Structures are given as structure tokens and as C-alpha cells.
Amino acid sequence: MKKLRMPLLILTSTTLALSACAGFQTNNSSEGETNDDGKTVVDFWSFWGSELRRPVIDKIVADFNASQDEIEVKHTYSPWGDIWTKELAAIAAGNPPDVVINDINATAIRGQENQAMNLSEFMDDGFADKFYPELWNATLYEGDSYGIPFNTDTRVLFYNKDAFEEVGLDPEDPPATWEELEEYAAMLDVKNGDDYDRLGFYPLWGVGYDVWLLNANGENYFGEDNNVDNVNINTGTNVEVLNWLKSWRDRIGENVVNSYQAQIDSQQGNPFFSGDLAMLVQQPTFYTQISEYAEDLNFGVAPLPEYEPGNGHTSWGGGFVAEIPEGSSDPEAAWAFIEYLTGAEAQEYWAVENFDNVANIEAAEAAAESDELSEEGQMVYQMAVESMENTLLTPAPVEAPGFYNYINPHVDEFFLGSMTAEEALAQAQADVEDLIQKNQ
């Protein structure tokens, strides 16, 4: 026992010594925080920690802090994706931060579940008009908003102008319909035995099958108002679209598709940069990667081609909102910050510095003309702003949380050849209807 005493003594004394260090100081003063200057502290969590994004958001926070003398915003970075697990735990414990950036598509559900606060009481009339209506509507639960749209995205077609020229296509005239897309793609293919030296296009790199369904239908599975009374999964158009997508796969060959796919999935080695792929559907921010990793690429952007002439260039997007978690110690101050964050000035700064689509219409339009962007940058941003007009979101209805988990497996089976499109969609339709029934 004597020998035991010494290590234990050392242990206890280090513990005591360390308890003076920051990580060992307990702190219960989290309610109604104020800092030394008597300012209200607003805890703000985001997942923007990269070299690119961090300085931009920190500057916006600093500007806000300097703009008034009542509130001090404290920005904390937390890892992408996991930040929301952390937020949920903090809400459950009744000690959440005051502002968090969260996924726009689940905003209504978070409102319903009392995770995010109802923000309607804070806002003036006409506040909603500052944002793209599609985005705003995605934040509503029973007519009230539970998060203010911050940034967003859309899908556009990037194409290689040099390749167009090479095969005799007009580089200023990108494909406008699915038919043209197919035709151009075939012309752009450069085959080499079973392999390709250059591939014209493959519709499922960069986006999922659901974007093409959305594009063809001009609305999502649950109709225009996202109402679960009508579930439009098993429709004639959708069958046709799936078969069309499969025809690409059959034509190009499974091995080639998988090989490129794996490359794109791993977020490395993009064949579009090297000219091995002539057209690719991506988000407008893809431009930042082109300008960084493939400076010399001569490329253009176009809206998603339409299903049939006159059908509309419907595209798909998502985005993020700034929300106040339920239990925030000072929602008023949090709101003041959110107003600033989603205001035209901060939004334009964010848009230009990050080359990111923002939710504030005025800011987005100003950014497209900003002198800080290069000519190419302006071109892409302009296309993004135009595409936003046709961009739909697909938030999960509160009665059908995670509905895509019930559709994707069947569609997978269709692509793998173990089901026909009709069978796959019929099963998906039945599964989603079951899900809705369970949740009603």
C-alpha cells in the first residue's frame, strides 16, 4: 500500500494543479450571458471553419459587433454535419447557443418538434420579400418561419467550350433540351475500344436521378404545395425519365460509369477539369474549383436542359438557414444578429468573397455585377441568379420524414437491373404512402 500512495499523491496533486486550467473549470453562468463590458453575448455556431469561409464569416461577425454596442456575437466553429447532433444535445439539456446555421430542408420539421423558435413575432411586414420565395416557403411550418434563409444553391450545366468547337458544335449554343443533350453528348464522345478518351455527358454525375424527375415534372413528388395528399412517385413521366437515365448507363457501359462515378464520389480527380468529360451538372460554386484547379479550362454554363421544349428549365437546390434554437438565453439579441446576417450588406459580402449563392435577392443580384468577380465569375454568377428563378427545393413534408430512404433503394434496384421502372416506382409509391399513413 505504501507504494500506492506515491503515485496517487502525484495524481491528486496534478489534478488539483490542472483544475486551475481552462478545461477543468466548471462554469454554470450560461444563463443570460453578458461579457465584461456588460454586452449581451450571442453564441453563434456555424460549420464554416475552412480557410476560405472562416475569414468571411468572422469579418461579418466583427462588422456586426462594431455596428452597435449592445450585443457581442461569439462565433464558434463546429464540424460540418456533426454540428447538428451537438446542437440537438444542447437543446435537450436546455442550454443551447443563440444562433445556429442549419439545413433549410428540415426547417419545418424542426419547427414542429420545437427545436427552433418561431421567428414570426420578431419580423416586420415585408421581411419575407427580401428572399427567394421558394426558399422562404421551405422555412414555414403552419405559416410561421422557423429559420431565415442564408445561402442556397442550384444546379447548372457546365460544358467544355473547346470540346464543343472541336466537334463542330457552337460553343455559345449549349444544349437546351434533353434531346439536344443526348445528341451533343454522342458527338462529344471519343471512344477508344471499350474505354473513352473523352465522355460527352452522363446525367447522374453531380446530381441524383431525382433532379431529373424534378426537371421533367416541374414539381416534386408531393405537388406544388408539398402536400402529402398527393404522392406522385409512380407516374408515366417518372417511368419514362428513369428509363431515359438508364439508357445512358446502358450506352456508356457499367464499368465506365462506375469508374468515373467513384472518382467523382471521392471528391478527388474530377474528369471535367482534365477535359475527359465534356459536360457536367454542378452547383455554381463549382466555378471556384475550376478557377483554382483548372485555370485554363475554357468553359461555359447553361441552365439545365428542359425535358421538352417549353417545359421549363427546372432545377434543384438546397441551402441553409440561421435559426434560434429553442431555449436560447436571449432571442431578441439573436434576432438582431440574424437580421444583420441575412441583410443585403452581409449577404453581398458573403456572396462575393465565397462565390456562394445567397438567399437575399437584392444581394444576389448585386453580387452578379460586382467588380470583385472576374468576367467568368460574373458569367457563372449571373447564370446562378437566373437559375434560382426555376429552382425548387424538396423539403421533407412533416408527415414523411426521410421519405427518400424509401424511394432510393427501389430506384437503385432499377438501375442495377433487378426491377423494371414501373415495379420500382410502384413499390416506392407504396412505401412512401405507408410512411405517411404511419405518421398521420
Place this chain on the structure above:
Amino acid sequence: MEKKRLTIRRKESIYGYIFIMPFIVGFFAFTAGPLLFSLAGSFTDYNITSRMDFVGVENYQSLIVDDGLFRTSLWNTIYYVAFSVPLTTLGAIFISALLNQDVPGIRVFRTLYYLPAVLSGVGVYLLWMQLLEPGTGMVNLLLGWVGIDGPNWLYDPDWTKPSLILMKLWSVGGSMLLYLASMQGVSKSLYEAAEIDGASRWRQFVHITIPMITPVIFFDVVTSLIGGFQIFQEAYIMSGNGEGGPANSLLFYNLYMWNQAFENFDMGYAMAMSWILFVIVFVLTLINLKLAPRWVHYEGEEK
């Protein structure tokens, strides 16, 4: 005499409880509460933030009676456990047997083989996605050298689980360490005696090494069984952000549970799932514990 033995036994009991007291204290302080909470929560529609109403056995009922994804996820998990546990156990024993020899550079070898076990997290899984790429990925490249036309790995539902098992085999370094520690404990004199009797290396391995390390084999089997049923992160990353694709072939039990709890906020349902899993794993462990005396050989045990 009778009386004295009793007091000795009682004294031993007191000692026993003193020794396991840290666990008991920690259990009641940190673990028991959350466990009970999750058990209680499994009979409610708990959504983490605002709702926790009693719903009886509804969660259990709908899981067992009419949740197809629940069955899929359970099947996937059982498939994974059934293959990964025996394969990784054998693999680890084999490698540790090699690493328990006197070979030049053995410390370097040991470190190398342990390396994959140290590497963890998202980076490794993304790395494997790259390696398993059907066209130019390294795995198929190597298979090509020996004339095998490699499968589509993560894109073919029949091969997704084998992909994960392969990855698991790559990182058996953790259990290898256990076996190595245990083999180091086997008395060299036993081998010497066998050597004198002219026993071959293989016979020595089967008749000395294996029996002497059965306590650790037992440990490894039980814990990797428990751990195997909880496979999550690999599938979460490698199936396209937790969707479990293609064709739900990577929808493992815990992945489905995670989606219910943190995507759909149906925590009550997830808690019910966790207790069903508990019962399954508990029964399997119990069977293991019951079978143990037949094959696990504790050198220190009184016969």
C-alpha cells in the same frame, strides 16, 4: 472450523466488492440513469426536444410487425457479423503468430501491422472508397495482376458488405495486439518440451499456442460480436451520407437507428430498436459464456 471458513468467505466478499466498487459507483453515477432513460423512452414517442408521451409497446410492435427496413437492417448486420467476426479472429491470430517470431525487424513489422488500427475516422473510409474503385482502384488492380476480374465492390449490392469486411480485415491490428500480448505470456518452456518430443511447428501451434490463448480468443469473439452488431461509421460514410445504398445493402442496424433518432427525430423508436438489439446481443453473449468452459482454457483456474 466451519465458522472460520464462513468469515473468510465473507471477508473475501467484502474485498470483492471493494475491488469492483469503482465500476459500481461509475455505473450508478454515469451509466445507469441514461440506460434506464432509454428503456423508458422506448415506450414513448420521445423526440428529444419537446415530446415524450407514453405509447405502450407501439414502437416495438411496429418494428417487429411492419417495418421492412428494420428487417433489412437486421439482416445486413447479421450477415456482416457472421462473416467479419470469424474472419477477423482468424486473421488476427494468424498475423500475431507471424509477429510472435524472431524475425529481423520485428518491431518495425509489428508497428506496421498495427498502423491501420490507429488510423480512424472519415479519412480512412474515403481512402477505401478510392481503393475499391472498380476501374482504376488499387484493389482491382492487384486482383488483375493475378488474373482476377475484380467486382464492382461498393456499387454492387452483393459486394458492398464484403467490401466492408475486407476493410475490417485490413485493420485487424487491434486484435492482433491482444493475441500478441497473450502469446508473449505463453511459457517458452512448453515449446521446449514439445521440441524435445519432436513435435512439428504446426502441432506446437495447435496444441500449445491455441489452447494457451483461448482466454483472449474468447474475449475477442465476444467483444467483436458486440462491436460488429454496432457497425455504423463505415456504412455511414461509404454509403453516400448515411443512406445505406445501393439498394439498402449497407443499411445496418445502427445506421437505421441513427437515421430514426437524428434525422427523423423519432428517438423513442430508436430507443426501442436499441433494446431489441440489446436482447439479441445479450442472448448471443450468454450462449458464448455458457459454451466457454468447453473450450476456453484458463491456466490459473483450479480444476
Place this chain on the structure above:
Amino acid sequence: MAKTDDRTDYLTGTDKTEAQSVLNTKPRYWEHRGNRNNMWRLFNFVLLAAGSLLILSPLWWMFATSLKTMAEVMSYPPSFFPESWEWANYIRAWQAAPFTTYTINTITITTFVVIGSVLANSFIAYGFAKIPFRGKGIWFAIVLSTMMIPGFVTLIPQYVLFANLGWVNTYYPLIVPHFFGSAFYIFLLRQFYMTIPTELIEAAKIEGASHFYIWWKIGLPLTKPALATVAIFSFNGAWNDFLGPLLYLNDENLYTLQLGLAVFKGQLSTQWNYLMAGSLLVLLPVILLFFFFQKYFIQGINLSSGGK
């Protein structure tokens, strides 16, 4: 025949078989057997070297990526050797976040976790393995049971518990529970203690030693390889822990290395070269520790026969 170490201890007195009483030391038993053995060693070596290649090739990819420019990482098809060896990536990665602070934080947490794990688990495991007491079976079942419930469902209530203790944003939730044992290590060490002959403990008791003394003087030294394993595992676990620090630390000054590495992985794109450089840097201490800790295996003591 090997040299015989004639020091006696508890074991030599109680040993039954002749073979077991012969204590081993170097040189190893096979070293006198000439050519066949050299062939065997060569065979082993080749097998191990071939295996190492399989193990190392994925790691090569990591290493190569860490030295590429992002433009090269994004080029298609991927290159096997970096075009220009960008050693500066390591410096840039290190500076992308306050990694020096994160290292100190991680070392602090890890040190406590390792000390706690080794002491507590070994203590508890001794009780389960070597002391007969009523209710042992039930308690051992409870120990094992704590491993069987997926952590997701206890994550929220546990967080609430620590929040009520005022421990959120401190290291306590990451450290303190390790001083109360954890099922995996208790079970592991119990398995090792089970191989210590009961006669050995009985003999010590007859000489008047208490269980504490036996645990400290006999149990700990005899299970050194196992303790080294626990130390390595718990070091590794604490060093690589992501979820714990993620949940409990709110102040970026308290963040750990794993949280720091996450900055390279964004919503849309990943800075692969920095991520790999950072991962390798973070990995380095673990590898070094393992390399030097190995001697505890090599000098390991024969559990079954006692010895040395």
C-alpha cells in the same frame, strides 16, 4: 537448452510440471537448430514483408496525397507519385487551425484517460478474476451489458446529466468516467488475470498479503503486456475520440486534434492534401508511442508459468 534463471518466486514453488519450471530467457529455443530454422525465418520474413506491402499501399496513397497540390489531387486520373513534393503542405495544414493548442489539449485529456483506464480497469478486473464473492456473475453480466446498448440512445441523456453537473465545456466528461472502468478493458484484463495461477495468490495470502498488496505486487507486474495493451488502446481511443470532444467542448480554445482535422472537410469540398498531412502529423505520436511501448510485450512475463 536455454539458460536457466534460478531466481525463485511464488511460482517456482507451486509449479507442477518439469517443463514449466524451466524458465526461459534468451537465446530463443530455435536458435540452435541450424539451416531449417534459417529457412523458416526467411519464410516468415518474406510473408511479413509481403503483408506489409498490402498494409502500406493504402498508406502510401495518404502520404502521396499529403504532398500534392490541390490541383494535382483533383487531376484525373490520379497520379501515383506527387509531381512536386509540397512539404510545405505540412506547415500550412498545421497553421490552418491552432493545432499547437489542440495538441496540448489532446495530450492533457489523453494522459488522464490512460492513467485512469490502466489503474481502474486493472483494479476492477482483479476483483472479478481472483476474488470469489456473491453476486459476481450478475455484476459481470452488467459490465458486459453496458457494451451492448448502442451509444446513440444514451448520448442525449448522458449529455443532459453532465450538463446538470455543470461539466459541459470542460474536460471532465471526457476524463472522469474513465476512472470508473469500462467494460471492454475490465473484460480484457479479467481474461489475463484468469491465467494467473490461483495457487500463487493463495500462497501470498498465506504469507499474510492482502488483496491490495497482491494486486499491486503480483497482479500488475504479471499482466504487464495486457496493461500495455490497455494503455495503447486507451491512448488511441482518447487521441482519436471525435464524438466526445465534439459534444462537450464549446470553446474553441479547448478543442482537440480530431476536431481540428475536421476543418479540412467542408460541406462541398475537402482539402485532401491538408487533411492527409494533418492526419499523418496527428498519427505520428501514436506510432512512435507504439514503437517504443512494444518492449513491454517483448519483455513480457509468462503469465501461465510466472517466471523471470
